[in-house]
Amino acid sequence: MNRYALLLVLPWLASCSSEVTPSNTRGQAQAACGTPATSETVRVMEGLKPHCEGCHAQGARGYFASADAFQALLVSDTRMVKPGxxxxxxxxxLLEGRGTGSFKQMPIGQKSYEQLVSEGAATLSVEAVRSWIRGLGEQQRDPRPNRDxxxxxxxxxxQIQRALYQQxxxxxxxFFVNAKEFGFDMAESRGEEYLPLQxxxxxxxxxxxxxxxxxHGLGGGSVMNQVSADRTPSPTLALTLTQVSQRWCRYALAKQGNTALFPKGTARTANPAEVKATLKRWSLHFLGERFTDAQVDELYTDVFVPLATPTDTEPAYVGVCSYFIRHPHWIFY
Known part of the structure; x- marks a missing residue:
């Protein structure tokens, strides 16, 4: 290791544990700053997971996102788990239905976790959780951010829905009209041909x-439907976003008085110079970056021209619009 790099790394490692040496692996160095999850901890997490991950799979309370998250966010938090x-x-x-905080029980609903166990709907007993906590030693939480x-x-x-609405x-x-069902407000679709989502x-x-x-196809979660959010770039996301982007772009272009894509003073024409000016403006509009002339020429040649017809430019503009929405710089941040 470069000696100057070593001088930078050593104090950082030593700040967590005097037992860490330069020869330790990254995982060992990370573990030295936080108590690792034991096999029994993982067993408890897996037992609770089917009934808890619907609400706790991401964010500050994403306890069930992984074994590391369960250990760092829950087990090492003495407000939730007091060893011994x-x-x-x-x-x-919370599992017994006598919580002292904002919620009396987890999972939320009519029945506590303990009742679910008694009815056979949950397999890990509350006594097993109690036994696990009795056997826990002092837990140390790693104060450092995860380098990985x-x-x-x-x-x-x-975010996708809001961004598409705005852009x-x-x-x-x-997409919707307000309706009622059994006295509850509902969003009534104006028609499936518009591909509404809510x-x-x-x-x-x-x-x-x-x-x-x-x-859900875009990765959205739901507490009511017990569906976990999915932030991976999955094939389902690609398929759903392709369909939605193409249909919504066409809808936006056809909407009367809509100036989001063509502000006042601009025209939807087939003139190459004006089309390229629109493409450059859209790169800034959708991606926050202005394409170079070379990038605009490539987009015009490879996407716009093949989709344009002698009598209609709408398919070409729809194709370019959906191209920007499916661009990696739009999807990821």
Missing amino acids: SPDDSELVR APRITRMSAS LGLGYDD PPDAIPSPRQYISGERY
């Missing part, structure tokens, strides 16, 4: 099941 003392652990109180954490992430389903000049009223947990929630399913 299950009666003083909020986790146990992803530096970029993709847009969530809700395409569309909104809730373009979070099942939103108010109003979608009346048509497919509107919520399309939201």
Whole structure:
């Protein structure tokens, strides 16, 4: 190792544990700063996971995202788990339906976890959780950020919906009308041909099941439907976003008085110079970066021209619009 790099690394490692040496692996150095999850901890996590991950798979309370998350966010938090003392652990109180915080029980609903166990719906007993806590020693949480954490992430389903509404000049009223069902506010689709999407947990929630399913297709989660959010660049995301982007771009271009894509003073023509000016403007509009002339020429030649017809430029503009929405710089940040 370069001696200057070593001088930088050693104090950082030593700040967590005097036992860490330069010969340790990265994983050992990380573990020295935080208590690692034991096999029994993993067993408890897997037992609770089917009933808890619907609400706790991401974010500050994403306890069930991984064994490391369970260990760092829950087990090492003495407010939730007090080693050696299950009666003083909020986790146990929540499972038994006697929580002292904002919630009386977990999972939320009519039945506590303990009741689910008694009915056979849950397999890991509360006594097993108590026994695990009694056997826990002092837990140490790593105060450092995870060096292996992803530096970029993709847009969530809700972010995609909001971004498309804003950038395409569309909104809730373009896809839904307000309706009632058993006295509850519902979002009634204006028609499946517009490919509407709405979070099942939103108010109003979608009346048509497919509107919520399309939201799930973009990776959206739902507490009501017990669906975990998915932020991976999955094939389902690619398929759903392709369909939605093409249909919504066409919808935006056809919307009367919509200036989101063609501000006042600009025209939707087939003139090459004006088309290229639009493409350059759209690169800034959608991606926040202005394409070079070479990039614009390539986009015009490879996407716009093959889709244009002698009598109609709409397919070409739809193709370019959806190209920007499916661009990696749009999806990831």
